[in-house]
Amino acid sequence: MWFKSVFLKSLRDYRVAILGWGIGMGLVIVSPMASVSELVKTPEARAALLSLAASFSWNADAVKADTIGGYATFKIGIFIFLMAVWPILAGSRMLRGEEDRASLDVLLSAPQGRVRVALEKLAATWAALFAMAVLIGILAYLGGVVFKADFTLVDALLFGLNLALICAVFGAVALFISQFTHERGPAAGWTAGLLLIFIVLDMVHRVIPNTDWISRLSPIYYYNLSKPLIVGYGANLGAMLFLLALALILSGAAILLFARRDVGDTVTLPRMMRLPSRPPAPRALPVGDWSLRSVYARSLGVIAMPTFWWALLVAGWAGWIVVVVKQIEAKLGALFSGSPVLQDLLKNLSGGNSDFNASFLGAMFGILPIFLMAFAVTQVNRWASDESDGRLDLVLSAPRSRARVLLGRFAALSTAAVVIGLAALVATLVASSVVGVSLNTANVVAATLTLVPMGLLVAAIGFLAAGWLRTAADTGLVSFLLAAWFFISFVGPELKLPEATLRLSAFYYYGTPLLHGVQLANLAVLVAVGAAALVLGTLRFARKDIAV
Amino acid sequence: MTAPIIEVERLTKSYGGKRGIVDVSLEVGEGEVFGFLGPNGAGKTTTIRILMALLRADAGRARIAGLDCWEKSIDVKRLIGYVPGEPSLDPNLTGGQILEYFANLRGGVDQSYLKKLVDRFDLDTSRKFRQYSTGNKRKVVLIQAFMHRPRVLVLDEPTSGLDPLNQQEFDAMVREARDEGHTVFFSSHVLSEVEKTCSRIGIIREGRLVRVGGIHELAEIKRYEITITFAQPVPAESFASLEGVTSAEPLNNGAGVRLAVQGPADAVIKAAARYPVVSLTSVEPSLEDTFLRFYEADGHSSKEVAGVV
Structure with missing residues (x-):
């Protein structure tokens, strides 16, 4: 059945994404619903919550933020960037990804027009999006039932539909x-960059009065006009139709361009719109590029650009939370003292500190390793796919030991991790001195540089697992491990998990260095486990069949 | 055969429960050009990847220059230039960057010789690997295999995707390597190129080596076709039972016969001499046809699986 048409085959390819992304995003919507009743337990806490939401209006409109639907809508405001990851990847892969793999040549050799093939693929992507929307809607509704929200199933499905449209x-x-x-x-x-610009454009009118016209340039503005989970606010049919029309126009234009251009090539722009062409790469040999000197240098060259962006993200987060803690300390402090749940959560994240500022900073820095560990997951994926795609075959045909090749890659990753850690350190110190937050320099150094062993631990485990697992399974395993560690450390104490279980998480050993400095014994555990995984991974790689 | 530089003894490899190669044994002499033939999935690439220490054999051993390919893989790889069957390289590097990278990993590459190779193949080294055609990708990989003048070249279907002109250039390079005393071990399923360059060949089928021999020895098993036209009808069946005749087909209402013959044609000539012969033509099939016969049907291999010719 699934191989009867391009549409069905493409839909089949999306089956894991539909379930994974649909359920995952559904849970993201449901998770804030759980804490609303605790956040509004007392009138003071309710007032603090509303006040806090208002001060975070740059994130989302604070409409009925003290109701379950309102709080969930407010809370996921900024998370639109997360929701848009899958469609961006799917949209860029739909035609261009297949051209990259040269699989579109074969598909287009079948007696079907290009437009039809592209339309069937587009229809499959949209069908997948709407299947996800249904899943998200149902989960949101079930969450509402569990936590006694007042929105209906239709409201929840409209919420999912609005999300699918954006x-x-x-x-x-x-x-x-x-x-x-x-x-x-x-x-x-480029699309991710545009997404960030559109998010910022949408924020403008909530921060600066009389700037609606700027925000109207962003599709996210029209997405935010509908708030189906907020009873009395509802969906804006006009805005939803506008999003549908926009998606249709852009997709239609893309398919028309695709139908007219060479497969494997790009649309030819008019001369005046073309970027100035780069000077051709030198034909003379040797090229003299520093990144071609060794496996280490080559690996470093390959990850230089991702390292820059991840460093920017990690440093940006570190600097931002220092700035934010200064700005919102009064309002958050009231909420903190009025909400036992938030107190417990922040204590879990910050290692039991009861002072608000310290707790908040500790908690936010506790999240920092996740970024570096996620970066490590991407590098694990790259390593495993290089092997399975045969890109290591020629490298291993050179007179270098396999161990040297693996360790060269790992050394480049370590260098990148150190750069990211240093970027976080500099950003934190600069931000704290600019806004006047007093931080213990030694602890800041500890909090940022101990990120490095956290990232390398994940990488070492991923490299070890790549000795047996294929790319998807390896990446899935380390991603799951990361999620499990997060759950154990940040939710586990609430569930009264035993100490032995808490010790299974890497975050346990990271601790709260911003507040309490480096715990050398814990750091030693991280380093030892990482080193053991790296040694075992190297031994395994030295003996395994390559690309089998 | 000169003293062996490649020695493969009872090499066996399986992938889980699936067959890779079984009990493959062969030797390749130094300075020899050895063609490794077989259809897709026969085990050519598995054998080559074991020689390159990319796979570890389940049983048996492979040695190059007396060095175990697995245990002494680094020393072995110093001697080898390698072309993989499906070259996969960083798509964002230019041809020039790829050649420089591998020259750095190997060390000791003569830049002037490298430039000569680039010129010989007329390769534009300024283009990114992903922008190359299949043939140009193959050129990059071939140049990196030859650039350090290796003592042994291990090439997995090296001419796949090359145009005829570049195939000729490749043939010339193989001959030059042979003349300089280097050894070439290459897999192919194109017999015409093997015929042109190899001194010996091995044929692998379903993971087992079914023939190893000199190109001329293998020619002896060629089946050729003799067509005889007579001045009068003759009984075709009287030719069918002759020694070496594998099939006889009557032509021209019995006044002719087309025979498939293997081995000496003496019996056929003597039998034909009993009748008034108008014309006689003999067509020697290419190795292509011979090769195809090895694989024409399952269950017909018992005659061929006789080992070394």
């Missing part, structure tokens, strides 16, 4: 841009 818009943007790029990566990157 996702369809960004998928269409990625599809459109991919007609102008040679690879899918840049198309996804």
